[in-house]
Amino acid sequence: MDKVIIAQNLSLAYSKDETIINKANFSIDSGSFVFITGASGSGKSTLLKSLYGVLKPIEGSLVVGGVELKGVSNAKLNFLRKHLGIVFQDYKLVKEWTIEKNIMLPLIINGYEKSITQSQVDSLLKHVRLQHQVGKYPLELSGGEQQRVAMARALAHNPILILADEPTGNLDDYSSQLIWNLLEGANEQLKTTVIVVTHHIPETMKVDYKHYHIEFGEVHEVI
Amino acid sequence: MKSFKNHISLVIALVSILFSLQIFTIVDRSINAYKENLAKNYSLVVVSQKTLQPKELTNKITALSSVEQLSPDGIIKKLNTGISKKNIELLKITLPKFYKFKLKRYPTPAELQKIKKELLAYPYITKVETFSNTHDTTYKLLLLFKNVISVLAISILLVTILLIFKELRIWQFKHNERMNIMGLFGAPTWLRSAVLFRLSIVDAFIAFAVSFVIFSYFSSSPWVKEQFANIGISIVIFDRVYDSMIMLGVSMTVSILLASFIVLGHKEEV
Numbered sequence: 001m002d003k004v005i006i007a008q009n010l011s012l013a014y015s016k017d018e019t020i021i022n023k024a025n026f027s028i029d030s031g032s033f034v035f036i037t038g039a040s041g042s043g044k045s046t047l048l049k050s051l052y053g054v055l056k057p058i059e060g061s062l063v064v065g066g067v068e069l070k071g072v073s074n075a076k077l078n079f080l081r082k083h084l085g086i087v088f089q090d091y092k093l094v095k096e097w098t099i100e101k102n103i104m105l106p107l108i109i110n111g112y113e114k115s116i117t118q119s120q121v122d123s124l125l126k127h128v129r130l131q132h133q134v135g136k137y138p139l140e141l142s143g144g145e146q147q148r149v150a151m152a153r154a155l156a157h158n159p160i161l162i163l164a165d166e167p168t169g170n171l172d173d174y175s176s177q178l179i180w181n182l183l184e185g186a187n188e189q190l191k192t193t194v195i196v197v198t199h200h201i202p203e204t205m206k207v208d209y210k211h212y213h214i215e216f217g218e219v220h221e222v223i
Numbered sequence: 224m225k226s227f228k229n230h231i232s233l234v235i236a237l238v239s240i241l242f243s244l245q246i247f248t249i250v251d252r253s254i255n256a257y258k259e260n261l262a263k264n265y266s267l268v269v270v271s272q273k274t275l276q277p278k279e280l281t282n283k284i285t286a287l288s289s290v291e292q293l294s295p296d297g298i299i300k301k302l303n304t305g306i307s308k309k310n311i312e313l314l315k316i317t318l319p320k321f322y323k324f325k326l327k328r329y330p331t332p333a334e335l336q337k338i339k340k341e342l343l344a345y346p347y348i349t350k351v352e353t354f355s356n357t358h359d360t361t362y363k364l365l366l367l368f369k370n371v372i373s374v375l376a377i378s379i380l381l382v383t384i385l386l387i388f389k390e391l392r393i394w395q396f397k398h399n400e401r402m403n404i405m406g407l408f409g410a411p412t413w414l415r416s417a418v419l420f421r422l423s424i425v426d427a428f429i430a431f432a433v434s435f436v437i438f439s440y441f442s443s444s445p446w447v448k449e450q451f452a453n454i455g456i457s458i459v460i461f462d463r464v465y466d467s468m469i470m471l472g473v474s475m476t477v478s479i480l481l482a483s484f485i486v487l488g489h490k491e492e493v
Binding site: 074082094 | 400401404414492
């Protein structure tokens with residue numbers, strides 16, 4: 001099976017004196033569903049950030065979607081990010097844009113035609129059950145609804161890899177379940193690789209998944 | 224309302240820059256026109272023992288525009304109390320020659336002294352009257368006026384630049400989040416900053432349009448025309464083609480520079 005992520009002796013740090021991830025070795029198969037867990041401050045969000053190139057490896061190698069992220073150029077990083085769907089704990093929606101325009105963002109960046117963009121947004125709004133909120137701005141929605149918009153944005157361009165950082169952290173049960181269903185659906189039906197950083201793995205998971213745990217800067221696979 | 228607020232701060236700053244620039248241009252044109260008027264009415268009086276060759280003089284002293292001999296008839300008429308015609312002719316020959324020298328432009332006091340020195344270097348020129356007291360006072364008054372306006376224009380410019388830098392920080396804060404989010408989804412720099420450049424170009428155009436309307440009205444106002452007529456000068460207060468192009472250019476340059484600083488100063492959040 002193709003590897004979508006390969007980390008070899010990967011070390012990550014925000015400053016020289018404090019290493020967060022220390023010489024990690026792991027690989028993730030294309031089309032798999034992966035959970036990364038760990039205590040607060042263990043480095044799980046840091047590891048996720050490194051996967052979309054916000055934090056560069058200080059040592060070792062990290063290849064995501066065939067792109068080596070150590071010393072990666074801006075052009076290559078942009079190319080990689082165009083094929084990623086990212087869900088953030090704090091949603092990261094553009095406040096001055098309507099929810100449709102927020103969902104459209106990756107489609108615009110990937111140069112989709114306007115007609116395709118519009119029909120894709122309409123379909124995604126139905127999927128995340130927000131068709132009644134068309135024309136609204138993110139701050140007019142609840143936290144759960146905002147995360148559903150962020151989820152729709154992450155799925156809009158059929159990415160090869162979805163990275164989700166505690167996507168249900170602050171959400172109500174209804175929104176949480178909807179998010180998990182969407183992530184599982186993307187993995188099952190579209191064969192999209194999904195990596196979720198979370199404190200708790202939901203008990204209702206229907207798909208097979210891999211589980212990595214981070215402790216003291218080391219990444220272990222939990223079997 | 225929100226969109227209006229987004230535009231107003233930069234538009235005001237840009238209008239102030241264009242306003243001070245155009246006021247400075249008007250003052251500069253007025254002073255130059257006034258100097259031309261003064262130069263037309265200003266002349267040196269030169270006394271020579273011999274007849275001068277105007278062409279030779281204007282070739283050697285480039286500041287001179289024309290040399291005209293003054294007729295001694297007026298003086299002779301006053302003395303003409305029973306002097307014979309023959310003696311009058313003799314008197315005409317022995318009297319020194321008086322000349323009126325016109326200059327190409329109104330000179331500075333230093334330039335005037337230089338011309339005087341050059342003229343006195345001719346052995347047969349005995350006196351050069353420059354009317355320097357009156358000339359110096361007028362020239363210094365013009366200079367003072369120009370300096371006061373320049374200081375005023377520079378002060379407005381400095382305050383505006385400070386305002387623009389303050390605006391830059393607000394814009395940086397306002398646009399950083401959007402640019403950051405777009406960057407996380409792989410948007411290239413031009414796409415991330417497109418909104419910013421579009422906004423700054425629109426603001427530059429609004430500022431230009433506002434200034435164009437103000438100065439078009441100002442230049443066609445009968446009251447303004449009357450003021451210029453009162454001091455005897457006629458200038459182009461606002462050239463709708465040349466001045467407009469300068470205004471649009473300055474407005475666009477400042478605005479695009481502002482946007483470029485924001486784009487260059489943008490750093491991805493970790």
